[in-house]
Amino acid sequence: MLFKDQVDFVRQHIKKNKLRVFMTVLAATMGCAFLIVLASIGFGIRDTMRKEILEDQAITEVEVYTNDGEELEISKISNVEYVDAIVQRTRIGAMAVSQLGDRSIEGATLLTNFVEEEKSNLKLSEGRMPTKDNEIVVGYQFAENLLTDEERKAMEQSTEEDAEPIGGFKESLIGKTVSMSLQSYESEEAFPETWDFTIVGITEKPAKDWLVDTNMLFDESWKDKFQEVYDANVEGENIDLFYSSTKIYTSSLEHVKTVTEELKEMGYSVYSVSEQLEQLDVFFMAFKIGLIFVGTIAVLIASIGIFNTMTMAVTERTREIGVLKAIGASPKLIQRLFLMESAWIGVIGTVLAVIISYAVSYLANWILPMVVGAALGEDEFQDLSMTFSLIPWQLVVVASIISIGVAMISGWRPARKATKIDVIQALRQEL
Known part of the structure; x- marks a missing residue:
């Protein structure tokens, strides 16, 4: 059977059960959209905090402190690579x-x-x-x-x-x-x-x-x-x-970490934006993983609907499966047909979920500042460049893989069941 014929076979059976397939796609869409929107909150808050940190101080600045009242060796520090100024x-x-x-x-x-x-x-x-x-x-x-x-x-x-x-x-x-x-x-x-x-x-x-x-x-x-x-x-x-404080400025942000590590090796206590950003990234990495985990549960719940839909599809098409086997269709072909149907549900649900997620993210960033500002009675809050939701392409890729993967796994068991149907019993089944 040609690939085009396989696609036509899947399309015909989807048309026969439009309502059931629609409800299954809707469940998959809601699960994937929930996953993306929930995780986007973590990305949005992280983006806002990074902007706040980078606006609050010079991004190429490294604060240096001595231990036990020792004096800084300015000449030695000035020889460190990428150090532009010592203030x-x-x-x-x-x-x-x-x-x-x-x-x-x-x-x-x-x-x-x-x-x-x-x-x-x-x-x-x-x-x-x-x-x-x-x-x-x-x-x-x-x-x-x-x-x-x-x-x-x-x-x-x-x-x-x-x-x-x-x-x-x-x-x-x-x-x-x-x-x-x-x-x-x-x-x-x-x-x-x-x-x-x-x-x-x-x-x-x-x-x-x-x-x-x-x-x-x-x-x-x-x-x-x-x-x-x-x-x-x-x-x-x-x-x-007098009370002195020393700040070192590097040539660019990418060199801050290198200078910071070298100053630590020299025995100084240091603080820089890079260290604060690293701590922030570690915290939000755990936070985002938690949100993605919670969102994945919604996708798994939606997978139950896909499993039921595909199980019913196998039961309803027992005679058709028998005919396919009788004319020489291999078990792999039959399995592929049902996996294509479950994948179709996952793909359509994921595409709709991505579109809905971007719309929800846009509305959240537009409306929430006004709502929070009105609730707090602070007009200035509405002018803040705060990001409540941010959807990077990496999140879309991860969510798509999870959603489509779960849909394929949900359809795998019914597809395997279809390959084990006996040809004689299937042909004897009344239409």
């Missing part, structure tokens, strides 16, 4: 009070090497990198927190429900000169020594809305001067005023 930021353990006219701000002061900062691709929303000792870069929210005494009192009296910010410096800070002095956390008065600095750059807006960047970045050459002034105004033994 050491030193935080001053004293309050910095900055004055611009009748406005002032109390904030954190960081000492850094601007040459290395530029190599690390420090992003500025406005201005340029400093080239002189008396030039500085300030944080994105520095201007809006530069307040007068009246504005500060009004802010203290305001409530969280007040939508509009109170006061702040409205003009551009680029080119403005601020007067800065240090103040001990134990004292209410600033030290008499003051320095004038020109603002030449403003950092980029933080990735998160709740982050407030009011830092002031100075050249590291000021370290000794600040320490000297602090020691002169604070009684007691000399206190180490």
